[in-house]
Amino acid sequence: MLEIRYVWEWPVRITHWVNVLCMLMLSITGFYIGSPFMTASETSQYIMGWMRLLHFVFAYLFTVSVLSRVAWMFLGNHHASWKAFFPWTTAEGRRNFVKMFRYYTFTGKKISYEVGHNPVAATAYLGIFMLFFFQIVSGFTLYGMYAPGGVWSGLTGWVLTLVGSQWLRLLHHGVMWLLIGFFINHFYSGWLMDVKERNGTMSGIFSGYRYIEPRDL
Amino acid sequence: MSLDPVSNPAAIPEEVLARAEARGINRRDFIRFCTMTTAALALPVTMVGRVAAAVADTRVPVIWVEYQSCSGDSEALLRANQPTAGEIILDLISLEYSEVVMAAAGHQAEEAKRQAAEKYRGKYLLVVEGSVPTGADGAYCTIGGHSAVEDCRKLVNGAFATICVGSCSSFGGIPAAAPNPTGAISVMEAVPGAPIVNLPGCPVNAENLTATIVHVLTFGKLPATDSLGRPKFAYGKRIHDNCERRGHFDAGQYAQTFGDVGHRQGHCLYQLGCKGPETFHNCPTIRYNEGASWPVMAGHGCIGCSEPGFWDTMSPFYRRLPKVPGFGIEDTADKIGIGLAAATAMAFGLHGVASCFRKGDAMEEDKVVREE
Structure with missing residues (x-):
């Protein structure tokens, strides 16, 4: 008998979609900041000024969203827990990781059927969280340069002793492209699983519900 | 308007001026030097007298x-x-x-x-x-x-x-x-x-x-x-934050190549690789050679010469970002990034086509009812 299970609690869904919005806005404005693709015809315009303002506003929003999600890793259900991002720490997780990897590479026939994330996806999200942290820290380091001795430069000044600001810019920019690559992968995989699992993968991130046949687990 | 030394906070005592004059320094030049140096040190104007006394004596x-x-x-x-x-x-x-x-x-x-x-x-x-x-x-x-x-x-x-x-x-x-x-x-x-x-x-x-x-x-x-x-x-602020071309940066007006319209009109040199946004120096306010000019004023982007390891970290001087290691000189982070995104899209696109023709891998086949 199919069961309707409430898997993705509201903080998971909200932070997910806030992250999507932030990444979209941060990529567009960040790309402009790195390489201005529009030029103003008059000095009274304020294109770069607005781009930077939006970048900083969405950077703060993104930081709040990511930190909220991290907090929920300790408050939410077991699908939201931090433990869910380390699937290969259990024998079952390792087995399902191999099963899923083989499915993706056309060497295995069956999907590893999961209520929450499959182990390959969970591993990818662990990496994505690392990239999020990297973008937040590198971003605020570059932002803090406007006021040496200020709050942000005080918190992030150590970063510039490890890597110069120009290399940090390049890395901040490069990670944006990695996240764009991840977005393509994530969108495709979600779609694929929506078709193959037939359990509401896509609608789950809007509603939180997934349709599970316990017999198949 | 009052020029009497009591109410003038920048006043230099007469005897200090006299001592400087005795050493053959022109009074006007001396006052000018003391006030300018006090300003360069970001000291309040009331410190001019103390600076002058120190300079005249020691x-x-x-x-x-x-x-x-x-x-x-x-x-x-x-x-x-x-x-x-x-x-x-x-x-x-x-x-x-x-x-x-x-x-x-x-x-x-x-x-x-x-x-x-x-x-x-x-x-x-x-x-x-x-x-x-x-x-x-x-x-x-x-x-x-x-x-x-x-x-x-x-x-x-x-x-x-x-x-x-x-x-x-x-x-x-x-x-x-x-x-x-x-x-x-x-x-x-x-x-x-x-x-x-x-x-x-x-x-x-x-x-x-x-x-x-x-x-x-x-x-x-x-x-x-x-x-x-x-x-x-002298190094407490970024060049970019005190730059006279900053207005053009915020507006979105950039010189794209040397000698183009934007360059001739004095627009921002950001696109020409100016390193003002990563360089801490007081060039825009002090300038060089008695305030005559400085590189950005003369139409050339900052190369970040006062930053640690500038020759390695600030080059290419005419590019915004450093060269990506392991790629050709003409490759920028964006070209590589677009390549990465396109390759990802292509790979998953092909995977998707293959997945469409895949049989027997979908779940809950027994529950599927195909509508007329």
Whole structure:
């Protein structure tokens, strides 16, 4: 008998979609900041000024969203827990990781059927969280340069002793492209699983519900 | 409007002016020098009198040494466009040793340096120009038979304080750029823990050097510095944040190539690789040669010459971002990124097509009801 299970609690869904919005806005404005693709015809315009303002506003929003999600890793259900991002720490997780990897590479026939994330996806999200942290820290380091001795430069000044600001810019920019690559992968995989699992993968991130046949687990 | 000295906070006491005049300094030039230097040090206007008193009275012994340098910093000071600055500073200090301007040479000069260092031990200011090579036991730069490392350690340890002028003595500069064949290091690295202030720049801005010396004369100590040993009064703000072209940056008006319409109209040089956004220096406010000009004003982007390791970290000078290692010179981070995104999309697109034709892998097949 199919069961309707409430898997993705509201903080998971909200932070997910806030992250999507932030990444979209941060990529567009960040790309402009790195390489201005529009030029103003008059000095009274304020294109770069607005781009930077939006970048900083969405950077703060993104930081709040990511930190909220991290907090929920300790408050939410077991699908939201931090433990869910380390699937290969259990024998079952390792087995399902191999099963899923083989499915993706056309060497295995069956999907590893999961209520929450499959182990390959969970591993990818662990990496994505690392990239999020990297973008937040590198971003605020570059932002803090406007006021040496200020709050942000005080918190992030150590970063510039490890890597110069120009290399940090390049890395901040490069990670944006990695996240764009991840977005393509994530969108495709979600779609694929929506078709193959037939359990509401896509609608789950809007509603939180997934349709599970316990017999198949 | 009142010009009487009681209500004028910037007033210099008459007797101080008289003392300066007795030393042959023009009264107007002296006032101008004192107020400008006080401003450069970011001190309040009420400090002008104290600065003037210190400048009029004291003469500080200075030993100016050069290691791996091009003498560009000496030139920057000596050929300062402001005639009086050079004169006043040379009057302010008692230059005991300087390879560029001294008449003595050879053993005679080295003897003079040794004697000055002895006589004014703990009192002299040491100015160092150029990096210190440590490779081949210091053989790449020797003075009177002694290696630069040896000479530098001895002089720095005997000095009241050391002022590193230019990027080479401050951070190693061009000699220390990859592959650094001579093992060049900065003075701070050669003599860790000594009282050293760094005035990077290629060359040093003479006004910042003057202001630093005046600070020592006035307060008896080096100015407050940041984590890289640079005085905050001169390196506390980014070039970008004080730039006269900043309005064009915020508006979104950029020169795309040298000589195009934007460039001729004085638009922002960001797209031409200006490193103002990553460089801390007071160039836009102090400028060079008595405020005559500075690179961005002259239409060329900042190359970040006063930042640590600028030759390696700020290049390519005409590009916004560094070259991505392992890729060709024409590849930018964006070209590589678009390539990555396109390859990802293509790979997953093909995966999707293959997945469409896949049979028997979908779940819950027994529950599927196909509608008419």
